[in-house]
Amino acid sequence: MAPEQITLYTAKICPYAQRTEIALAEVGATFKRYEIDLANKPEWYAPKVNPASKVPAIAYGGPDVAPEDASPDSIKLAESLILVEFIADLYPSSNILPADPVLRAKARFFIEIASSKFISNWMKFASGNPEVTHTTLLNGVDAIQDILPDGAKYAIGDQYSIADIAFTPFWARLMLVLQKGIGAYKVEERESFLKAIEEPKFTKFNGYVQRLLERQSFKSTFHEDIVEAVFRRRLGVPK
Ligand SMILES: N[C@@H](CCC(=O)N[C@@H](CS)C(=O)NCC(=O)O)C(=O)O
Structure with missing residues (x-):
């Protein structure tokens, strides 16, 4: 099954967020990248994307919308280690999480x-x-x-x-x-x-x-x- 659309909410300063960016680069995924200014977070971020108000977060699937306008129909996921494993699961042939x-x-x-x-x-x-x-x-x-x-x-x-x-x-x-x-x-x-x-x-x-x-x-x-x-x-x- 081909992966659905991925929107990554991230911040260049954040090491947790960089984990997800490295994983996406390793698997060669196409995704939308949205930089969250941690000093001035958009008011829609917690209610629409991540209630914990942290980066990284992913909106997966759903309609093709602008990142600022995250759809209620996409799956919202957070926590860097979970996201890295999720990316590995979407792209098993990348082997960043081996089958063994x-x-x-x-x-x-x-x-x-x-x-x-x-x-x-x-x-x-x-x-x-x-x-x-x-x-x-x-x-x-x-x-x-x-x-x-x-x-x-x-x-x-x-x-x-x-x-x-x-x-x-x-x-x-x-x-x-x-x-x-x-x-x-x-x-x-x-x-x-x-x-x-x-x-x-x-x-x-x-x-x-x-x-x-x-x-x-x-x-x-x-x-x-x-x-x-x-x-x-x-x-x-x-x-
Ligand atoms: N346990 C989380 C930690 C994520 C985290 O702490 N992110 C920081 C930036 S490095 C954050 O978004 N903090 C919220 C804020 O600064 O308001 C993960 O692994 O994803």
Whole structure:
């Protein structure tokens, strides 16, 4: 069955939204993209598209209407990880969610580890929460590296998958703020992290994230200038 129309409500700044954009790029889907200004959300967005008033969200199927005019006859879906799996299910031959039950479980396990050990911490670090130090971030990196398969390109093997998609936008944003010196962390914390991450013990992880950032679907959906400008405004610079 051919997929029906997809309208994606998204925001360039948002790492969760970027997950869905990477997935759509990977599967080669045609879709309408609508940028939501998170600082000034349209009044129709929550009542017509996503009651939680967050991006990303998808309107699926229904009549061909303008994104501002979402039809009650389309299916409204939200939550980035659910959307990424939905996109994978619409395009099974893309293999971003492999058919093999073991690989599916491995992908979901990787997402669980990346979420609990890294994704939950990176913004706390960037916004200067003293409970999250460079050591906390390195422990997260360690946990991820531990479950990366040896000698493979990506999180569950040589096949790029939802696991890689779920993690990349967050790693990219952390590296951007650290490299540009944006964030409310202490200067020493930044230096300690950047020095430690270069250590040989992280060689496997560094090879992995380099491949993630080189992926065309990531590059074409990462708007570095916008992310930098918004974070500069929101997070300031280290003390
Ligand atoms: N758990 C959600 C999180 C989405 C989320 O937090 N999105 C943020 C932007 S990154 C948002 O839309 N926040 C609402 C707002 O800023 O008003 C998901 O995975 O999709």
